[in-house]
Amino acid sequence: MGDAGRPWADLPVELADHMRPHLDAAADDMIQEIQGQVREYDRPGDGSYSVTLRLAVERVLHYFVDRVGDPQHDTGPVTDFFRAIGRGEAGEGRSLDAMQTAMRVGCMVAWRRLAEGAAHLEVSPRTLGAVGEALMLFQNELALAAAEGYAQAKAAVAGEMQRRRRRLLDLLFADPPAAPEAIADLAAAAHWPVPRTVAAVALGQQQDRQPAFPPDILADLSRRTPSLIIPDPDGPGRAKLIDRALGGTLAVVGPTVPLAEAARSIQWARKTLCLVRRGVIEAETGVVRSVEHMSTLILFQDEELITSLAALRLAPLAHLRASQQDRLAETLLAWLQSGRNANEVAMRLHVHPQTVRYRLRQLEELFGDQLLDPDLRFDLEIVLRARALLADRAGEHMIPSVKQAVGESGEVVDFRRT
Structure with missing residues (x-):
């Protein structure tokens, strides 16, 4: 044998x-x-x-x-x-x-x-x-x-517990929100203590393997956009814990909300992630927090609307060469942001004050009385901020071409009187 x-x-x-x-x-x-x-x-x-x-x-x-x-x-x-x-x-x-x-x-x-x-x-x-x-x-x-x-x-x-936690994540992200009783029952089955507040997280890429998140963090990395829910995100030491847990990957943390509004937090996290991927929001570190970019999120909440407003308010620049458009748009935004002070504009842009005054005279000729109207100045600052955020992205422009500035009758529209 x-x-x-x-x-x-x-x-x-x-x-x-x-x-x-x-x-x-x-x-x-x-x-x-x-x-x-x-x-x-x-x-x-x-x-x-x-x-x-x-x-x-x-x-x-x-x-x-x-x-x-x-x-x-x-x-x-x-x-x-x-x-x-x-x-x-x-x-x-x-x-x-x-x-x-x-x-x-x-x-x-x-x-x-x-x-x-x-x-x-x-x-x-x-x-x-x-x-x-x-x-x-x-x-x-x-x-x-x-x-x-x-x-x-x-x-x-472990597999059954993970399935329960994924179902709980689905329930918390449901819109309209699920009943509190249903959430409480599934949370108990998943051994997840129900917190008062949460923040949702959208991860920037699929993970080859699931990181070792703390047990109170709900995670589903099998989603098209891998997602997490972090309980009590503003508690003592939680910010550092979140940064450590999410280190090494692009992650967007949505705003802190009551548990019943977790769907709103993930929606804003996903929108922020989209703008990060487009380069509109810079990801200086691996973890991006939506609350630090709320004005940008508001600007890009309805891009068709902001593009239409840009076409209307920036039409006086449409007939200029792209390089002229860029210089004048940059100068106009700096002027609006600095309280219309030419010397401060020069310091911001690192150019000679005389150059700034020359550009401002050009802008006065192009925009006329629009620059005297507070409401129109507000509109201009909005569209110019949006344009500046897109400045580094080739192919995206918020100033209409000459063709766009021509009315249906074939005559050039005088936007300075709009």
Whole structure:
């Protein structure tokens, strides 16, 4: 048979017949020793637990003896039994430590009785060594089966818990909001303490593997836009915790909102992420916070509207070359932002004050009385800010071309009188 069948093939099959009459006594000794040495197995008032312990011990002994009598004896039933034990321990929330200790104690008792019996039978040292090796291998087989069942159960529990958390995330992002009772029930099932406030997070790319987020953070990285919910984001130390958890990836944190408004937080996080991807909002660090870019988000809330306003208010620049448009738009924005002070504009733009005054005279000629109207100046600042945010993005312009500034009749529209 070779080494593959050792040590079972080295055991005289008649040893099984000598062992069988002593199995009940051996079981009693093993149970007594296990209960004496392993506190978790000493449960005098729990009859069902004692019955289970005896069933396990007797099954192990009978299987061992059957395999001594037949080295090809099917290992499936006993290993399946110990996989079930491992799953049961995981289901009860216990570790395998007590069970593994009990197995070692039981193996020690079995070896002691086998050694005593071998002396009476005058078994050769070689055979006795094979018996001991078989006993050790047998214990290892059962321990591995229990560990496999334990790992399977743990994985199943973790998978179910993760599914519940993903469903909870869906529920919190629902629009209109889900009923508070439904959220509370699913949160309890997902072992997620319900917070007063949350912030949603939109991640910039799919993750190759799920980072180790703190257990109170809900995460679903399988979404088209991987998303998180962070409870109590403004609590002590939470900002640093968030930065550490999200380090190494582009992440946008939405505004802090009451739990029932989590959908609003993720909507703003996604809109911010979109502007980051377009280059409108700069991502200086890995973590971007929507609340720090609210004015930009407002500007780009309705881009068709802001583009239409730009076409109307910036039409006087439409007939100029692109380089002239850029210089005058930059100067006009700086002028509006600096309280219409030419010297401050010069400092902002790092150009000579005389150059600024020349440009301002050009702007007065182009825009006329519009520059005197506070409402129109407000409109101009809005569209010029939006234009400046898009300045580094090739192909996106907010100043209409000459063709756009021509009315349906074919005549040039005089926007200075609009």
